[in-house]
Amino acid sequence: MLSLIFNTRDEQTKVELTKVVYFEADGNYTRVTFLNGYKIAVSAGLSKIEHLLEEQLKEQAQQFIRIGRQYIVNRAFIFQINVLKQKLLLSNMESLPVFSLSVSKEALKNLKALQIKK
Known part of the structure; x- marks a missing residue:
């Protein structure tokens, strides 16, 4: 199972990528949201997260997609793209919760076009 390891002076965090729904920018930090x-x-x-994903996953890095300046989402959890409401819903459709992200119309249009090509 692929994972990223983050080290600081005082702690180490292992992030299993199959359980990550999305990454969200927060200044010099990134918030990681898991399926649970x-x-x-x-x-x-x-x-930096985007670079690490490309470095670790190689061709599988396409499983994660950058959406605007704020998010990197796991494509496996994309459930609904609503351009008019500017909402992206993420879920595995087997368990709660369903995650709702506010995203620009332009970014959602681009994502929708990429999903259709895939």
Whole structure:
């Protein structure tokens, strides 16, 4: 199972990527949201996370997609794209919760086009 490991001076955090629903930018930190609803903050910006995903996953990195400046989402959990309401719903459709992200219309249009091509 693929994972990312984040080290700080005082702690180490292992993030199993199959359980990550999305990453969210928070200044110099990134909040990681897991399928069970649990959230953690890691001391790496979203660009660094994107780079780590590409480095670790190689061709499988396409499983995660950058949406605007704020999110990287796991494509496996994309449930609904609503451009008019500017909402992206993420779920595995087997268990709660369903995650709702506010995303710009332009970013959602681009995501929708990418999903159709896939």
